[in-house]
Amino acid sequence: MSLPIIDLTAPMVVKAAAIERACRDSGFFYVTGHSVPADLVRRLDASAREFFALPEHTKAEIAMERGGKAWRGFFPVGAELTSGRPDRKEGIYFGTERPGDPRPLHGGNLFPEQVPALKVAVLEYLDRLTATAQDVLRAVAVSLGLDEDYFAGGYTADPTVLFRIFHYPPSEPDADDWGVGEHTDYGLLTLLLQDGNGGLQVRTTDGWVDAPPVDGTFVCNIGDMLDRLTGGWYRSTPHRVRNVSGNERLSYPFFFDPDFDREVPPLPSVSHGSGPRWDGQDLRAFTGTYGDYLVRKVSKVFPHLGTELE
Numbered sequence: 001m002s003l004p005i006i007d008l009t010a011p012m013v014v015k016a017a018a019i020e021r022a023c024r025d026s027g028f029f030y031v032t033g034h035s036v037p038a039d040l041v042r043r044l045d046a047s048a049r050e051f052f053a054l055p056e057h058t059k060a061e062i063a064m065e066r067g068g069k070a071w072r073g074f075f076p077v078g079a080e081l082t083s084g085r086p087d088r089k090e091g092i093y094f095g096t097e098r099p100g101d102p103r104p105l106h107g108g109n110l111f112p113e114q115v116p117a118l119k120v121a122v123l124e125y126l127d128r129l130t131a132t133a134q135d136v137l138r139a140v141a142v143s144l145g146l147d148e149d150y151f152a153g154g155y156t157a158d159p160t161v162l163f164r165i166f167h168y169p170p171s172e173p174d175a176d177d178w179g180v181g182e183h184t185d186y187g188l189l190t191l192l193l194q195d196g197n198g199g200l201q202v203r204t205t206d207g208w209v210d211a212p213p214v215d216g217t218f219v220c221n222i223g224d225m226l227d228r229l230t231g232g233w234y235r236s237t238p239h240r241v242r243n244v245s246g247n248e249r250l251s252y253p254f255f256f257d258p259d260f261d262r263e264v265p266p267l268p269s270v271s272h273g274s275g276p277r278w279d280g281q282d283l284r285a286f287t288g289t290y291g292d293y294l295v296r297k298v299s300k301v302f303p304h305l306g307t308e309l310e
């Protein structure tokens with residue numbers, strides 16, 4: 001089984017039909033025909049590699065602990081526990097640049113002064129990917145029989161945008177460690193840029209399948225909130241990463257999520273039921289805002305930051 005490639009320049013009815021098929025099937029697809037310049041991707045990649053090559057103590061100058069409850073900055077290998085055990089990766093967390101915003105997971109970003117090009121590339125990338133995600137969501141809305149601007153005029157009029165850059169050191173082929181343990185994403189859509197090394201796996205009805213890098217594309221997958229909104233009609237699918245390429249792997253997941261302060265009740269048009277989810281969690285059971293859901297999840301993957309987020 002291979003994941004479909006959806007061209008964003010195709011007519012809306014064509015895109016919407018392809019998205020419905022993909023979201024009903026594996027919840028994963030590739031996006032091409034986007035307007036993110038290749039040169040921006042190159043600058044982002046080059047400056048990120050420059051950052052990760054810095055000595056540990058220099059990287060620690062922008063350690064996540066210094067970002068407080070904004071949950072921004074650098075974390076070293078082993079500090080994040082995606083599925084209850086330490087991941088074999090290090091990374092930097094970013095989000096929409098909003099200095100002074102006191103809400104958890106909001107605020108100003110921490111950028112390394114040693115690599116000024118990273119700040120320029122990240123801020124530009126956040127803008128470009130926000131537009132790309134709104135574009136994909138328009139087709140998702142149509143695929144659900146909703147008005148094209150259903151999300152942009154509501155849940156994502158003021159979206160929660162988080163962006164991470166991960167560096168996965170190579171794993172031994174027979175090791176049982178994971179760069180990122182099995183998980184689903186929390187929000188609406190993830191747009192993932194990955195380098196040429198591969199390592200991402202998606203759990204489908206046929207078992208685990210690879211989502212190898214395809215030049216010029218993003219891997220797009222839907223998250224828990226789209227699963228919840230659609231009552232499980234679109235499934236938020238488990239995935240994981242192990243880097244056995246023998247090389248340093250870099251990846252750039254961009255998370256496009258609902259307004260932090262909004263509740264996300266199931267869509268009125270949705271009546272489809274679904275069986276139990278992979279981890280037994282009932283996404284319809286929680287009450288509260290998207291922010292409540294996200295903070296609860298984040299406190300689990302970064303236990304030492306959890307108390308700050310309460």
Ligand SMILES: O=C(O)CCC(=O)C(=O)O
Nearest residue numbers: 166180194200241251253
């Ligand atoms: O690094 C990757 O390829 C995927 C990362 C991921 O699944 C995540 O951060 O949610």
Ligand SMILES: [Fe+2]
Nearest residue numbers: 183184185239
């Ligand atoms: Fe993920």
